[in-house]
Amino acid sequence: xxxxxxxxxxxxxxxxxxxxxxxxxxxxxxxxxxxxxxxxxxxxxxxxxxxxxxxxxxxxxxxxxxxxxxxxxxxxxxxxxxxxxxxxxxxxxxxxxxxxxxxxxxxxxxxxxxxxxxxxxxxxxxxxxxxxxxxxxxxxxxxxxxxxxxxxxxxxxxxxxxxxxxxxxxxxxxxxxxxxxxxxxxxxxxxxxxxxxxxxxxxxxxxxxxxxxxxxxxxxxxxxxxxxxxxxxxxxxxxxxxxxxxxxxxxxxxxxxxxxxxxxxxxxxxxxxxxxxxxxxxxxxxxxxxxxxxxxxxxxxxxxxxxxxxxxxxxxxxxxxxxxxxxxxxxxxxxxxxxxxxxxxxxxxxxxxxxxxxxxxxxxxxxxxxxxxxxxxxxxxxxxxxxxxxxxxxxxxxxxxxxxxxxxxxxxxxxxxxxxxxxxxxxxxxxxxxxxxxxxxxxxxxxxxxxxxxxxxxxxxxxxxxxxxxxxxxxxxxxxxxxxxxxxxx
Numbered sequence: 040x041x042x043x044x045x046x047x048x049x050x051x052x053x054x055x056x057x058x059x060x061x062x063x064x065x066x067x068x069x070x071x072x073x074x075x076x077x078x079x080x081x082x083x084x085x086x087x088x089x090x091x092x093x094x095x096x097x098x099x100x101x102x103x104x105x106x107x108x109x110x111x112x113x114x115x116x117x118x119x120x121x122x123x124x125x126x127x128x129x130x131x132x133x134x135x136x137x138x139x140x141x142x143x144x145x146x147x148x149x150x151x152x153x154x155x156x157x158x159x160x161x162x163x164x165x166x167x168x169x170x171x172x173x174x175x176x177x178x179x180x181x182x183x184x185x186x187x188x189x190x191x192x193x194x195x196x197x198x199x200x201x202x203x204x205x206x207x208x209x210x211x212x213x214x215x216x217x218x219x220x221x222x223x224x225x226x227x228x229x230x231x232x233x234x235x236x237x238x239x240x241x242x243x244x245x246x247x248x249x250x251x252x253x254x255x256x257x258x259x260x261x262x263x264x265x266x267x268x269x270x271x272x273x274x275x276x277x278x279x280x281x282x283x284x285x286x287x288x289x290x291x292x293x294x295x296x297x298x299x300x301x302x303x304x305x306x307x308x309x310x311x312x313x314x315x316x317x318x319x320x321x322x323x324x325x326x327x328x329x330x331x332x333x334x335x336x337x338x339x340x341x342x343x344x345x346x347x348x349x350x351x352x353x354x355x356x357x358x359x360x361x362x363x364x365x366x367x368x369x370x371x372x373x374x375x376x377x378x379x380x381x382x383x384x385x386x387x388x389x390x391x392x393x394x395x396x397x398x399x400x401x402x403x404x405x406x407x408x409x410x411x412x413x414x415x416x417x418x419x420x421x422x423x424x425x426x427x428x429x430x431x432x433x434x435x436x437x438x439x440x441x442x443x444x445x446x447x448x449x450x451x452x453x454x455x456x457x458x459x460x461x462x463x464x465x466x467x468x469x470x471x472x473x474x475x476x477x478x479x480x481x482x483x484x485x486x487x488x489x490x491x492x493x494x495x496x497x498x499x500x501x502x503x504x505x506x507x508x509x510x511x512x513x514x515x516x517x518x519x520x521x522x523x524x525x526x527x528x529x
Contacts, residue, residue, distance in 0.1 A: 056193040061303045063200035065362050068299050070207050071218065072363040076292070076372070080215040083158035085295040086149070087166045087219075094133055095170035098177060102126065104401050105262045106181035118254035120247035123178055125255075126262070130174065134167050162219050169223040172230045178244070179237040186240065192233055199229040264406035279436050282428050290433050293372065296363070297379035297437070300355075301387070304347055330462040335523065337395055338471045342517060342524050344391050345479035350509045351384045353486045354502050361498045379437055386441035389448040396451050399459075408454055416447040471523050478516035482509055 075081035102123075109119055137144065141160045149156070176192070183191050203225040207213070213221070249255060279294060356377045364373050397409045420443035427435025486505055495501050517524060 053189055053193065056190055056197060060193060060197045060200055063197065063204050064299075065303060066204050067200070067207065067222075068296070069362050070204075072296065074213070074218075075215065076369075078292070079155055080158060081292045081295075082151070082290075083155050084162055084166070084215055084219060085292055086145075086155075087159045087162040088170075088295075090137070090145070090148075090163065091166040091170040094137060094167070095130065095174045098126065098130065098174040101262050102174070102177040103181040103184070104406070105258050106178065107185055108402070108404075109258065110182060110185040114254055114258075115252075116243065117247050117249050118252050118258065120245055121249045121252060121255045122258045122262070123244060124246045124248055125250065125259075127175065130171060134171060137167060138164050158215070162216065165216070165219040165223050169219075169226045172223070172226040175230055176233055179233040179242065182237055182240070182242045188240070191236055195232045195236065196229055199225045199232070202228070261401075261404055261406050264410035279424060279440065282424060282436050293375050293379060293433060294436070296372075296376045297383055300359070300376070300380045301383050304351070304384070304387075330459070333395075333399055334463050334468055337392055338468070338475075338523050340391050340395055341388060341472050342475045342522065344388050345475040346510065346513045348384050348387065349479045349483045349486075349513060350506060352381055352483050353490070353509050354505050355380060357498045357501045361502065375433075379433065382434060382437045382441060386444035389444040393444070393448045393451055396448075396455055399455070405458070408458065409451070412447060412451050412454065416443050416450070419443050419446060474517055474520040474522050478513055478520065478522075481516055482512045485512065 071081065075084075105122065106119065109122075141163045142156070145156050145159050145163070180192050183189065203221060206221055206225075207218075210217070210221075356373065359373050359377050359380070360370070363376070364370060400406065400409050420439055422439075423442055424436045424439030427439050429435070431438070486508055489508075490501075490505065495504060
């Protein structure tokens with residue numbers, strides 16, 4: 040079997056597994072939307088989850104960024120164990136600190152009312168533990184990725200999500216506290232299963248604190264800027280939630296539903312390919328033509344995300360109606376979440392390319408450049424979001440994030456050019472991106488016009504018909520424009 044065919048099969052399997060996993064995630068979100076809608080309870084849960092994600096969400100990226108090269112380069116096990124032990128010891132301290140001072144912290148962050156604050160405080164420990172278990176999974180995920188066992192953690196996650204859905208379906212009318220507890224329990228189960236499988240695949244961990252090791256110090260030097268770089272992104276998310284919490288009841292929930300749609304899309308396609316490509320970038324660093332390999336993949340990523348943007352605009356409203364519109368989640372909420380999701384997804388082409396460039400820096404052990412870039416962009420994002428929210432409310436919060444994404448991409452691209460120089464034809468690359476964008480705009484305009492005249496009066500039929508038409512027309516357009524996507528070596 041050819042290498043390209045093996046890669047294709049592996050990626051397709053990853054996407055299929057992630058697709059099933061995202062179906063269960065959507066089912067969970069749908070159950071929550073029907074039961075809690077955009078209520079104070081759901082706002083409180085989402086706000087608590089945002090705080091927990093702020094504390095732990097950035098660990099996953101930082102840990103895998105350090106551990107993948109460490110596993111590939113066969114760094115001494117005691118140094119790896121010291122790194123893991125040190126990072127999660129500090130994380131435990133943060134959990135304790137956040138829980139003890141929860142009323143003071145949440146009271147300082149929002150003025151949404153005492154009921155909202157009380158519910159958030161009561162939920163905080165549950166969501167903190169859930170995020171802690173999820174952060175621990177980054178260790179096993181990094182190990183599996185280095186062994187080309189990309190799909191093992193996805194199978195485990197899928198099984199745990201199926202179990203979660205079964206519980207949520209059988210246990211109807213759960214309170215928000217029981218809902219959060221159930222999610223936390225399945226996250227812990229996921230960690231247990233992943234640890235057992237990793238152990239059988241010869242991963243060994245013994246708590247170690249050899250903090251004077253030179254290797255450990257080098258790992259920390261790489262980790263800290265990555266930590267803050269990703270942490271600044273979490274600050275942006277937290278800021279968005281803080282602004283939304285002061286815009287009225289339900290705004291945090293609407294923002295969260297929109298973010299979940301973006302997470303679903305990213306997890307299904309983009310994240311899978313990033314997971315696959317980062318170890319390859321790390322391996323190819325010594326090759327003279329590694330930039331050709333890297334930028335070819337950027338064309339593929341850009342093409343894929345342009346297709347997703349077109350699909351979201353064309354059939355996104357029907358998809359949201361099908362997934363969420365029941366119980367307390369009414370048609371007006373669907374409309375708002377749709378427009379918010381469309382705004383969010385317009386920033387995805389920039390986000391995906393920026394994240395890919397970040398990984399090129401990471402592969403060279405350079406996390407300081409990305410950190411500095413993230414600092415400035417986070418500040419810009421916060422300022423723009425605050426200003427725009429005063430004029431157009433929640434849409435202003437999201438638009439500020441989108442604008443910042445394109446500023447971030449522009450800045451990191453110029454830093455890439457200064458540090459590595461451009462070992463490729465920038466004009467040809469721009470032309471390839473333009474082919475994707477032209478195809479996206481053309482397909483979107485054509486099918487939106489057709490939808491005005493031809494409505495199947497069925498959500499499922501509209502999704503199937505116009506979703507298929509989007510894919511077919513888009514592939515046809517980039518083929519006619521002779522996109523390099525069809526000539527790449529994957």
